[in-house]
Amino acid sequence: MPGFLKEFFNRNGTGMGLTILLLVLFWTIGLIILPQLSMLDFSFRPNLPPPEIGGPKDVYTLENYQYLVYGPEGGSQDYNSVDLRVFFRTLIAAVCVTIFNLILCYPIAYYLGQSKGNHIRIFAMMLIIPYWINEILRAFALRIIFGETGVLNTIFVGLGIWDTPFDFIRNDIALYAGLGYAYILLMIFPIYNVIESLDHNQIEAARDLGAPWWRIHWRVVIPYAKPGISSGCTMVFMLSAGALAAPQILGGPSSLWFTQLIYQQFNDNNDWPQGAAYAIVLLVTCILFVLAMMRLFKVNMGDIGK
Amino acid sequence: MSELKLTDVAKTYGPVKVLKDINLDIQTGELIVFVGPSGCGKSTLLRMIAGLEKISGGTLEIEGQVMNDVPPAQRGIAMVFQSYALYPHMTVRENMAFALKIAKVPAAEIDAAVKRAAQILQLEPFLDRLPKALSGGQRQRVAIGRAIVRDPKVYLFDEPLSNLDAALRVATRIEIARLKEAMPDSTMIYVTHDQVEAMTLASRIVVLANKGIAQVGTPLELYETPDNEFVAQFIGSPSMNLLPGKITQTGPQTTVQLDGGGVAVSTIPTQPEDQGRSVNVGIRPEDFVLTEDAPVFQGCVDFTEALGEVTLLYFAKEKDDASEAVIAKLPGIQRNLRGQTVSVAAAPEKVHLFSNGQSMRP
Ligand SMILES: Nc1ncnc2c1ncn2[C@@H]1O[C@H](COP(=O)(O)OP(=O)(O)OP(=O)(O)O)[C@@H](O)[C@H]1O
Ligand SMILES: [Mg+2]
DSSP states (O other), X not given: OOHHHHHHXXXXXXXXXXXXXXXXXXXXXXXXXXHHHHHHHHHTSOOOOXXXXXXXXXXXOSHHHHHHHXXXXXXXXXXXXXXXXXXXXXXXXXXXXXXXXXXXXXXXXXXXXXXXSTXXXXXXXXXXXXXXXXXXXXXXXXXXXXXXTXXXXXXXXXXXXXXXXXXXXXXXXXHHHHHHHHTHHHHHHHHHHHHHTSOHHHHHXXXXXXXXXXXXXXXXXXXXXXXXXXXXXXXXXXXXXXXXHHHHHHSOTTOOOHHXXXXXXXXXXXXXXXXXXXXXXHHXXXXXXXXXXXXXXXXXXXXXXX | OEEEEEEEEEEEETTEEEEEEEEEEEETXXXXXXXXXXXXXXXXXXXXXXXXXXXXXXEEEETTEEOTTSOGGGTTEEEEXXXXXXXXXXXXXXXXXXXHHHTTOOHHHHHHHHHHHHHHTTOGGGTTSXXXXXXXXXXXXXXXXHHHTTOOSEEEEESTTTTSOHHXXXXXXXXXXXXXXXXXXXXXXXXXXXHHHHHHHOXXXXXXXXXXXXXXXXXXXXXXXXXXXXXXXXXXXXXXXEEEEEEEEOBSSEEEEETTSOEEEESSOBOGGGTTOEEEEEEOGGGOEEOSSSOSEEEEEEEEEEOSSEEEEEEOOSSSSSSOOOEEEEESOOOSOTTSEEEEEOOGGGOEEEETTEEOOO
């Protein structure tokens, strides 16, 4: 038995340890790994009517993946430009949402983490309570704000600043706002957690050593908060790339999110293998992208857990 | 020459007055120690000098220039923090070079300055380590090194040794004393809780209490001629005994009839109009000697502590009031005194007199 397991059992006792271990294994294997493996399996099979499943035609194939790149066989285009464009647009938009979120949340997290007093508790509560409202309602509330006859347009047109209503939805502004808003907490709290443990003397020392405020952040606070920042960014990126409700409700009619394509494959086309292949491509690309970013910014995997 | 001058300096946090009427004149090359009870504003005063805290009133001058609104880095001071405040992601070298880099000093000069500081502090083998790979004492030296490379006019230390264990504290204290000797022209201000640090390091001690300065003086001045009861009791350990009484004889020597029954004679002169005045007689525990005749104090020994080189006697309190128990510190080992009634006296030149909390010394 490896040392850490032995220590684990010593600490928790055999019965309790075994229970915990089984629960964790059930959770990771039964609820996460096995379903994902079956998805992976799906993605390599042709879409067959139920009687033919397990029959001679049910062989492993790459056609679902090829479809994403090349489109339907004998199609008019060399590449599946519609789906590919949606795919890359989704990734780029998710990166933008993440960066936007970071810029918005870092100052808030810094403020919360470094000031003392009861008002911090109230601030945190004000941040958390809106999340009791479910995602759909929040998204539709944003539609009320951004819609053609929504609050913003009524105000701006009423004040005479714009002549005609501005279409926030077609321009994806509503979508970005919705996605940004949806994951604010996931960005704020990891950063807040780290910054809260930053010794305020380090900031004062930097002031004493002559650093201007931006340099204090650049050289002292941000390097210290890096684990929190990377953990927040990873979560926000993954979740916005995989978001469905916000794009569905707030996205413009012409701009699909890749998850919407996946949803269509599963639901409208009833083509599970194709949907699974799309989902796997999205998942793997996101993971590779995150790993690459972590390498670029010299973040360790262990830091993410902080 | 006056290096640093505080005139009527005050600090308020909103409606709360933390410090007021701070007047202090510090000469070049002095090592000034701030002491005082917890929360009396030592750190606040130091941080005001550093520029990390706004000065609410009065002026701060460094080398004759008013510095109230000058940013910290341009005051010619460098602060060493209690928690070291080293940057965990920077090596020792980068930590020490931080200020110079920000000041855009040429790389060669930075290198030379870091090397010189590392040499003084014996940090050369550690220059490329991260702070987490250093011991507490080494980290403390890096924090000091970060100040040294800037070659400041005034060094500020806020309880620099309080995170070290007892043995290391003594060693580092001696190192700081050596460092000060090696840099006779630099001025240092040092905040501490530790009396021994204050007594051994300071050229002058500033005792802070009740939002102001209780007394400024050399360590021995504070010990031998405290201006008031607060300083008398704050300096020295165990603290000075205060025994209430009435003056019965004035003149070049003063006699006091103590409420506890004894009689104390002091070399502090008094005027005839002081006759009958209520005073507190102050006697340090170590100034008591055992006596047979004419005791200043007589009481039952409630408890003893034998420390080897001295023995502390704690006398039983007469009444169960809030007053402190009288303590005597006798040289050597004194056996079998517990439970006995013991008489102690003190030489007249060791007897202090306080009226209304202030010393009656002219
Ligand atoms: N930001 C603040 N707002 C209000 N009061 C403060 C603030 N900072 C400090 N104080 C008060 O100022 C007083 C002096 O604090 P300071 O930290 O200078 O004490 P100190 O003498 O350094 O104490 P210690 O020996 O415990 O370090 C304290 O009573 C403290 O409560
Ligand atoms: Mg303090």
